[in-house]
Amino acid sequence: MIKILKYSFYDLMRSRWSYVYFLFYLLLGLVLLFLNNDLSKAVITLMNVIIILVPLIGTIFGVMYYYNSKEFTELLLAQPVKRSSIFLGQYLGVSLSLAMSLVIGLGLPFIFYGIFNSDAIGNFSLLLITGALLTLIFTALAFVIALTNDNKIKGFGYAILLWLFLAVIYDGIFLMSLVFFEDYPLDKFSLITTMLNPIDLSRVLILLKMDISALLGYTGAVFQKFFGTNLGIILSSLMLILWVSIPLFLIKRISGRKDF
Amino acid sequence: MISIENLYKRFGKNQVLKGIDLEIEEGGIFAVLGPNGSGKTTLIKSILGMVVPNSGSIKLNGKAVKNDWKYRNNIDYLPQIANFPGNLSVKELIRMIKDLRAHKTTGDKELIELFRLEPFLDKKLSNLSGGTKQKVNLVLTFMFDSPLIILDEPTTGLDPISHIRLKQLIQREKDKGKTILITSHIMSFVEEIADEIVFLLEGKIYFKGDIPALKTKTGQPDFEHAIASILTSSYDKDIKV
Amino acid sequence: MRSPVFILILFLLCFHFGWGRTIEVCSSCEHQTVNAAIEKASAFDTIVVKKGIYKEFNLHITKPLSIIGEDYPVIDGENKGEIITIEADSVSVEGLKIVNVGTSYTTDYAAVRVVKSENFLIKNVQLERLFFGIYLEKSRNGKVLNNTILGDAVEEFSSGNGIQLWYCNNVEVIGNSIKKVRDGIYLEFSDDILIKDNTSQDNLRYGLHFMFSNNDIYENNTFENNGAGVAVMFSKFITMEGNTFRKNWGTASFGLLLKEINDSEIKNNKFEENTVGINIEGSNRINYTDNDFRNNGWAIKVRGACYTNIFTKNNFFNNSFDISYNSKLNDNRFDRNYWSSYTGYDLNKDGIGDVPYRPVKLFSYIVNRTPETIILLRSLFIDIIDFSEKVSPVFTPDNLMDENPLLKPISHDFN
Numbered sequence: 001m002i003k004i005l006k007y008s009f010y011d012l013m014r015s016r017w018s019y020v021y022f023l024f025y026l027l028l029g030l031v032l033l034f035l036n037n038d039l040s041k042a043v044i045t046l047m048n049v050i051i052i053l054v055p056l057i058g059t060i061f062g063v064m065y066y067y068n069s070k071e072f073t074e075l076l077l078a079q080p081v082k083r084s085s086i087f088l089g090q091y092l093g094v095s096l097s098l099a100m101s102l103v104i105g106l107g108l109p110f111i112f113y114g115i116f117n118s119d120a121i122g123n124f125s126l127l128l129i130t131g132a133l134l135t136l137i138f139t140a141l142a143f144v145i146a147l148t149n150d151n152k153i154k155g156f157g158y159a160i161l162l163w164l165f166l167a168v169i170y171d172g173i174f175l176m177s178l179v180f181f182e183d184y185p186l187d188k189f190s191l192i193t194t195m196l197n198p199i200d201l202s203r204v205l206i207l208l209k210m211d212i213s214a215l216l217g218y219t220g221a222v223f224q225k226f227f228g229t230n231l232g233i234i235l236s237s238l239m240l241i242l243w244v245s246i247p248l249f250l251i252k253r254i255s256g257r258k259d260f
Numbered sequence: 261m262i263s264i265e266n267l268y269k270r271f272g273k274n275q276v277l278k279g280i281d282l283e284i285e286e287g288g289i290f291a292v293l294g295p296n297g298s299g300k301t302t303l304i305k306s307i308l309g310m311v312v313p314n315s316g317s318i319k320l321n322g323k324a325v326k327n328d329w330k331y332r333n334n335i336d337y338l339p340q341i342a343n344f345p346g347n348l349s350v351k352e353l354i355r356m357i358k359d360l361r362a363h364k365t366t367g368d369k370e371l372i373e374l375f376r377l378e379p380f381l382d383k384k385l386s387n388l389s390g391g392t393k394q395k396v397n398l399v400l401t402f403m404f405d406s407p408l409i410i411l412d413e414p415t416t417g418l419d420p421i422s423h424i425r426l427k428q429l430i431q432r433e434k435d436k437g438k439t440i441l442i443t444s445h446i447m448s449f450v451e452e453i454a455d456e457i458v459f460l461l462e463g464k465i466y467f468k469g470d471i472p473a474l475k476t477k478t479g480q481p482d483f484e485h486a487i488a489s490i491l492t493s494s495y496d497k498d499i500k501v
Numbered sequence: 502m503r504s505p506v507f508i509l510i511l512f513l514l515c516f517h518f519g520w521g522r523t524i525e526v527c528s529s530c531e532h533q534t535v536n537a538a539i540e541k542a543s544a545f546d547t548i549v550v551k552k553g554i555y556k557e558f559n560l561h562i563t564k565p566l567s568i569i570g571e572d573y574p575v576i577d578g579e580n581k582g583e584i585i586t587i588e589a590d591s592v593s594v595e596g597l598k599i600v601n602v603g604t605s606y607t608t609d610y611a612a613v614r615v616v617k618s619e620n621f622l623i624k625n626v627q628l629e630r631l632f633f634g635i636y637l638e639k640s641r642n643g644k645v646l647n648n649t650i651l652g653d654a655v656e657e658f659s660s661g662n663g664i665q666l667w668y669c670n671n672v673e674v675i676g677n678s679i680k681k682v683r684d685g686i687y688l689e690f691s692d693d694i695l696i697k698d699n700t701s702q703d704n705l706r707y708g709l710h711f712m713f714s715n716n717d718i719y720e721n722n723t724f725e726n727n728g729a730g731v732a733v734m735f736s737k738f739i740t741m742e743g744n745t746f747r748k749n750w751g752t753a754s755f756g757l758l759l760k761e762i763n764d765s766e767i768k769n770n771k772f773e774e775n776t777v778g779i780n781i782e783g784s785n786r787i788n789y790t791d792n793d794f795r796n797n798g799w800a801i802k803v804r805g806a807c808y809t810n811i812f813t814k815n816n817f818f819n820n821s822f823d824i825s826y827n828s829k830l831n832d833n834r835f836d837r838n839y840w841s842s843y844t845g846y847d848l849n850k851d852g853i854g855d856v857p858y859r860p861v862k863l864f865s866y867i868v869n870r871t872p873e874t875i876i877l878l879r880s881l882f883i884d885i886i887d888f889s890e891k892v893s894p895v896f897t898p899d900n901l902m903d904e905n906p907l908l909k910p911i912s913h914d915f916n
Contacts, residue, residue: 179871213821
């Protein structure tokens, strides 16, 4: 698996898309920092970008890579290599190169700006870690979609739909059900609903750092326990890791049964 | 060498292999023939473990291939369409495949010379023509010294000289006592090199034997006509049904 | 108004240094207890208490005296009741360490109580393990300076306030540090009070709490991490300037709660990381000028009828919500503030955005209605509906906007 990972990664590091992605983040970081000169504000804008754009790029890139390297995958399948190693290796190659572009692309301008001497460093590293995790999650989901759909157009369609659903529609339904059932105790429901969407989950993880003062304004005891103690951070992180592992397990399982 | 028993494979509603029983002895060149959709590629891919059969068993030297991957160390496979990661150079690709099968001795240098690939070694794979890619593909297949070689449409895109070299190469490997499995649409090519024909029709083995036996069976004087007669009769049958 | 008091105290000091005797209290002195010294002393004497531990309580001072501790002698009340009660004018208490005030559910025992007296001075006193700290009752023209109060309050009903003023007039409370009591500083019916340079933190309920107290000035105090922040109610003509309100977190917690406060000035204050920066209920004609609101959940929450308040030259940095309203009506003015979430442009480069800023988001309206929705904060869907509300306001007051939002934060002069 390490060998496949190595070559996929190597292949991607030379692909122009990785550079586009990297340059995009570099530029974004520079623009955010040097146009408004306010580190905390830049971190907040960055959060929006990370929560929306990173999943989108992760899904599209993951699907694209899978379809583009299909023949190569077949070549590998005929080699004495374990199937799961091939796909997990490719997956790790894609997701790690994406995560690296993100972390380095955004990290450089911020280091240059002096993030290490600022108290925003905690928030900023949390952002990068969450961004990296989201990349891992959505690339994995993309691989699952691509593995189950041999039709490229369909695969892309489902990938975009998945992103749209998790990034926007899910929250719309969530909000409506909260408002509709406002007479019932809702805090357990809303916490569970949040946990079931990796985008919401990452958002809340970041909120726990950045908007804790607002979150603590809510009276529910379950919320209080979740937000007021380390329970929130620990549980969200665990769930995010689960969100990486489940699609990984699916990749392993589906690839083991699939015909090429 | 290869022993296949009662092999079934279905893709959705499409039953592709309908109970294949096949023994392939060690040594010699076997051509797997059949019309489009008769299950040639599926059969080959099943042997390689790329397609998972619904039922039946495939044994290689007496060992079942299911849920195993190490046995592929004993197979060299040439896929039909070769598309490689575009950002790697030819050299890197060769090094990579060697890396994946680390313990084998390789003859890549000689093959590169044979197909005149030196000028392309540092070029990226995405910049190569189809024929050159096929040559790289051939190098990747033949550079290992495995007892079983599977070639899926090996002649695609090759110029006449390379074509001849390929035939020589196959002959040489056969002389080493290897087993070679080939699918091809070029009948002259098959007639020239194949020791034995395996003819697939509608997911079953219609015929297995050498070329003279096929001619006798169909009553046709030459090989191409023999194949054609099988195909026509199957088409006729289709029409009747 | 303050200088005559000062001169008076100076005069009194001269007076009793000139005429009074000095009585010493220590384990080997003539007087071994403070109580004995007080009883022996005549008016305007000075009692010097040497270092040591004195297990005494119910010290009644009924004549003008100065009690001065050397190297912080400890007066240990052994939880038996009140420790010092002053019922005479011109008494000063300095440099003592008072511990173990009795706790009672019927009587508000204090470490130092001043009753119906004038010209008192309580200075450099350290209080620990107390019930009530310094309790001023119907007194005037006094000073409470540089005292340290460290409580160990756990429950509201069994703890008292750090510094309490009840029906007092013209008192200065300056430079005190109050921690872990119920209310740090509490005022009721007290006018013309100056509260300055105090630190009140980690208190169970309010850092500062006052009601029915008019014409008071609160300057340069720090209120941090109090259970419910600072609550000021039913008062007029208040000036709050240069104070810092920080980290007051919780469901019913505010940096500053204004309830029925009228005709006041709130200027140059900092509100940082509070659940609600300022919560305003039924408060009118207040000028909010030059304040900084940074990283609060809600910078300003307006509930109920609030009229003719003017918010100008304030900085709003990265608050989860800038302003929240619970009605569609607005009679308050927002002008020339800096809003970090303003996204408009300034084509004529005059430093003022060309597009007005609407500080009330639809989402804040939704959160008011269904608090659980807070978990959707900063979601893309919320941004989308906020945007549509911004374009055509339906739920939020449509005249509520800052017509002249500043593009750069104002740098205030904090001293």
